[in-house]
Amino acid sequence: METNNTEIRFYNEMRESLLKLRPEGMEIKFDRISKHNRKKLHACSLMMPGSVAAPTFYLEELYEAYENGTAVEDLAQSLINYACEHSLGAMPGGIELDDYESVKKNLGIMVIGEEKNREYLRELIYKKIEDLALIPIIFTSDSNGTGCIKIRKDFLLMWKVTENEILEQAIKNAPEVMPPTFRNLNELMGCEEEEEDEIFVISNMYYAGGASVAFYPGFLDCIGMALGKDLFILPSSINELIILTDSGQDPGRLLEIVKEVNRTQVAPAEVLTDAVYHYGRGGKGFRKLLPIMA
Numbered sequence: 001m002e003t004n005n006t007e008i009r010f011y012n013e014m015r016e017s018l019l020k021l022r023p024e025g026m027e028i029k030f031d032r033i034s035k036h037n038r039k040k041l042h043a044c045s046l047m048m049p050g051s052v053a054a055p056t057f058y059l060e061e062l063y064e065a066y067e068n069g070t071a072v073e074d075l076a077q078s079l080i081n082y083a084c085e086h087s088l089g090a091m092p093g094g095i096e097l098d099d100y101e102s103v104k105k106n107l108g109i110m111v112i113g114e115e116k117n118r119e120y121l122r123e124l125i126y127k128k129i130e131d132l133a134l135i136p137i138i139f140t141s142d143s144n145g146t147g148c149i150k151i152r153k154d155f156l157l158m159w160k161v162t163e164n165e166i167l168e169q170a171i172k173n174a175p176e177v178m179p180p181t182f183r184n185l186n187e188l189m190g191c192e193e194e195e196e197d198e199i200f201v202i203s204n205m206y207y208a209g210g211a212s213v214a215f216y217p218g219f220l221d222c223i224g225m226a227l228g229k230d231l232f233i234l235p236s237s238i239n240e241l242i243i244l245t246d247s248g249q250d251p252g253r254l255l256e257i258v259k260e261v262n263r264t265q266v267a268p269a270e271v272l273t274d275a276v277y278h279y280g281r282g283g284k285g286f287r288k289l290l291p292i293m294a
Contacts, residue, residue, distance in 0.1 A: 014044075018046075026084075035120065111212040113271070114128055117133065134212065136170035148209065178204040178210075181213075185199040202219075202240065203241070229245040234254060237270040258274060
């Protein structure tokens with residue numbers, strides 16, 4: 001959907017207000033950037049003196065408040081107040097972003113859809129697996145919550161390492177940095193009746209980018225061996241996957257379920273893909289199931 005004149009006026013007024021109200025020393029940058037699963041957004045970052053990172057705000061997310069009557073000056077001031085109160089003097093966990101040895105132990109992975117995010121992925125390091133993009137990240141966790149920094153290609157010059165080294169290290173680290181979880185869906189929902197199909201949920205212990213656990217070394221193979229069957233894998237979101245033991249279910253019906261859930265129950269930014277995957281034991285591995293054409 002194209003930006004209308006009212007939206008354009010809002011973005012211009014927000015820019016003017018932020019520049020007018022900013023405290024001395026605050027650096028404000030405006031940009032148009034791609035977020036995964038979304039078109040280019042109007043972004044602004046507010047950096048306080050001495051900070052190592054700047055919070056980034058997307059003006060599209062404030063437009064509804066503006067439409068409901070909140071003054072532009074009040075919205076701008078709220079962003080400035082947040083940036084001042086959450087100034088980050090050091091990276092969580094004592095990470096020094098310009099020191100690879102400091103970063104290395106915090107590398108992990110996340111996964112997003114590759115086809116819908118090609119522009120977004122252009123500046124990032126990633127590995128394509130079927131229609132998915134496996135992205136190395138710097139994962140942080142402290143009393144304020146979890147966070148991640150996706151690794152851009154220009155980081156390689158700073159760290160003097162290769163893309164393959166980053167990817168290999170991130171995949172190796174991930175099970176320790178973001179430990180996987182494997183839970184029975186019926187138990188999670190409090191269902192006491194046994195279902196014909198065995199259904200499980202896999203994620204990481206933080207429920208943040210947890211769909212990537214499918215690519216932890218040996219993880220799906222361990223599940224398949226424990227259950228004694230091959231696996232269907234349904235993308236619930238970028239944060240978790242649904243696992244079904246392969247009992248001859250119709251992949252077309254499973255695909256319909258995935259699409260319906262993505263349309264009705266998952267936030268657009270958290271949709272992984274409209275697809276069904278299969279994991280075969282004995283070296284058959286992970287693959288996307290293509291829809292059968294009538």
